[in-house]
Amino acid sequence: MEFDQNNVRWVVEQDRLSRLPDELLHKIMSCFDMKFVVETCLLSSRWKLLWTSMPFLNFSSCNFGSLLRFAEFMTHVLFHRDHQREVSLLKLYFQGAANDFFVRKIADYVCSHNVQQLTIWLTHHLPNNPPFLFTSNSLKHFTLTSIVIGACNITPKTPWDFPALTTLHLSGIVLSGDLFSKCVNLKHLTLESFVINVDVEEFDIITPRLSDLILIGGKCSRVIINLIAPQLENLTIYHCIIKLLNAPSILSSLCYTGFPHPQLFKDCFHSLNEVTICWLKMPYKEEDALKTIHMLQKLYSARYVTLDAYIVECISSFPDLLLHNSSPFTNLICLTIDSSMRVDPYKVKMSIEARNFLIEKSPSATLIMK
Template sequence: MEASVSAETSKRHENEDRISHLPDHILHYILSFLPTKFAVGTSILSTRWRFLWTSVHNLDFCDMLLFSKATTKKDYLKRKRPFINFVDRVLFLQGKNVSNVHKFSLTCQDCDAVHFNKWVSNAIKRKVQELILSITKEHPSVFPHCLFTCESLSTLKIKMTVYVAVPSSICFSLLKVLHLTYIKFFSDQSSVQEVSLNLPILEELAFYNCAWLKIKTVNIVVPTLQVLKIECWSINGSHDCEIKIDAESLISLKLEVCTSYKYSLLHLSSLVDSSIKLPSCHRIHNDTTIDRLGSLLGAIYNVRNLELNVESIESISSPVFSARMHSLSRLVHLTVLRGSCSTGKKFINMLCDMLYIETLVLPDGLCSYDFSGDGRILGTTPRCFLSHLKLVDIKDFRGINSELWFVKFLVKSVKEVDKLRIRLTRPRSETRVNWKEQIIEKLDKYVKSSNCVLELI
């Protein structure tokens, strides 16, 4: 009898709705992690849940969650109005209970300027802390000016093609993260060609394909900045624009740029990691380009870990930058990524300038290099050639002649290398059954006369 009662009690507890009995502040916390569509959807569960979502401080709107993907313009127009109505109604009802917003996220294909500006202004008036905007279609309007007077923002991420009229001076006193993508900046005063951004506690800054229109100088003062990412492949805006970034606490720098702008990076004494990628069309062809690229190399003098793509090697292997590369006295780890085909001679010439590296990593293998006709005799490199090198890590090694030549050259030219780590990858066109054994035999032969340890993966 007691066992039966216990089983019945246990079954009743299993079916009990324990979540609904939690305090409101805990349920609000749970709902804050959901997209707003799903948070609003909980209102149908019971009267207990009906209005809980109206007190959530996080708003996350995405038109793809509300409606299926539009395949035609007619389909898109059908879903646009219901999405606008949904956002308007949520902001109206939620605004009655919540005076401030922790996070406002808007992701949609398109929205008209009137509603977009109204929604963003609503979030700013309610002292939004994290503002994330991602609009796929090019936005014809000018971004709402009240953004630059918002003192509550800690995170700002905007991804949309839009023109932004910036005042001559901007200060986000609480901003810690700033990501801007496809933004076209221009001065809100035709006579002003200099813009200053004061970001006293910013920690992470990213510009992705942004343009500076009719602006000659951009001053960005960020004493606490730790991570900086700039990607700008297309040539937009004023070619004579100079972007000055003063970042004495910078640890990580990632640049994927052409030299249409001049980047002046100041006081990078704390820099540890740097990645520099130049486009395949980039060439050293005039004094302006040489000056701008030289300025970048001079700014990373303290870097310990450097990542380059093959196209970058095409440029910095030029003799004009040899002294710049020699000055990288703290550089110990070098990673070279895949790119378009490069001459092996330029790659080796660049390595001759890397006096202090201890690790050389080629994560994409050696297929991007052509060592044929190099003309370099084994063992004729400078005496200091890679004299500190301890580890060479080559992945995606296919065993072609140019790869084997480089391994043989490296082992013969570098006396102190401790380990050669190679990850073998069979080419799709390779049909030999004993391909792996033949490659291993050749590699063993190369390292046999040295103290290098061969590690095959």
Template structure:
């Protein structure tokens, strides 16, 4: 085959990427910053203007050397983008030297083009005030605001807000490292997110609430709630959500009372240093519960009281240290009927290694009977500390072997484990 034939074949060849539909090309380009998407326009004439109709706008700080460059780029982009095309999503990743006005410019454009998903990540060590009133949209359904640490330091809350959200279409809200200020302008009785009537998924991670001793989360449509390391001036977390199905609480620092009204709750996961201080009007549909209490000051009495609220659970997972704590106060369960009548599975696992224990406590027969007597057909699985951490160490060893290129040794170790 001569050069002329090769050239003809190349010229006649199909550019597979260019033959893809616009929607798929837009999706591919959504995984890179909008600046790189524009730079890719030289690939073919088909791609030359495709960036002007992109519904996904990703502004990444690493794509620009200074805020002035980014500001000029934004002005250029928004003036040349096809104004008839709606904006589906915006990802904005910026540092502390970027002005609020720059953020406002992008947000206003997105809100005027019926944005549905907004993801803001802030990379900086200091705190900035970000009025939630900046986010005003009738179309926004997903909002994520988070802080990522440039350098790992003592936690400082990246965003501070003194206003409430008013997003009628919002269904998913994720806030990370946010200070929520309850001042005189906010009705503390109805909550910070009361004007998000369609909210279904709410995650507060590493947030701080100041100006109020209670956090109210009252949403008729909320189905999934995650509260992780929420701190501040709180004493009480009050949740009223008739449609709530899944509740996750990670509480390693503070000790709150949780007042939960969620008659349709199906799944409860709690991890914390203290016993869960829970008050509820009943979880009649509860199926799955995972409790992990690690603190040395955990109360056996409060754990027994907690079990009374979980009577309908079918699949119960407890860390071994809970059973050891109960075994040291077995008299609390003497002549007490088991609260669990629907239990199908009880799984026990350790979180502390043997060397971390001051006194190893044997799990008493009274505790096992208390948990299982009213569910005789339930399966009971207990993983010992020795087996648990042996598996952990072997897993780490296998990861190291793969990283070092010893894949055959890894496969041999895996085969030995299967055979045993």
């Protein structure tokens, strides 16, 4: 194989990368931390000022020997960039204890430069009630993750003022008081590894346009959560410990996974389309079976139902209870028994009484053993 040195030199000298448009270079550099981006821009006169027009800013304190140097670098980048170019995405990974002055700088920048998406990861305590958590006219997507659960205690005197916000993801935080009622366009809310303040007995989630709510790993065993969300369609709950959840009866989709908690919901649901209930392995006691039956009766309107095999085996263990309670599902199209989480998925014990109880009022429904 012959090696054409002249042709290789011509390709290298042409520098095709530098000939790419700024928009594409910005997209490529958005995958990297801003420290690396700034250092890369020093390699070429063509890229010298490219970092100043970046619409995607990704900062991490892990790349600095001290928080002071990180704060100085971030301040330099923010206040020496081209302010005619809006910042659509700002990511901040902060390892260490933030001071009020630095947090206020970030808050001022977010509010004054029409940042649309803000993502923050924390590993230490954040100053209580930092200002950027309360007002922004431009912010549409906000993610706040605290690696140390409870490092961020949100106890505002007034609700957050995010009129443009549509997506909010909060993780590892302590909640109390009305937070969301001024987020009038919020449609997607995720609360993960959250705790509600010990002084709060009832916590209201007031969201006029919320359509999707995901609750993951919440520890609120003494708290009643009221979902005041008239447009809520989809509710997903993973491994949460909640005393009682008052959800709108107009739900279209309900997914519950976690410890057996048949009394989680107080009222029935009238317009369910899909329901998925998956429990960890539970003891098959008569009291548990009766609570399970009552829970299923509250889901009577569901058309597509998926039940974990443990639920079926629990009610199958007490056939007399099934004979004295009416079948719950009146609109059922498909019932799926899911045994995929079991060690022995092919040995599901479903009695004739349990089968009749589940599909008696919908005899044309399809039964699937998954």
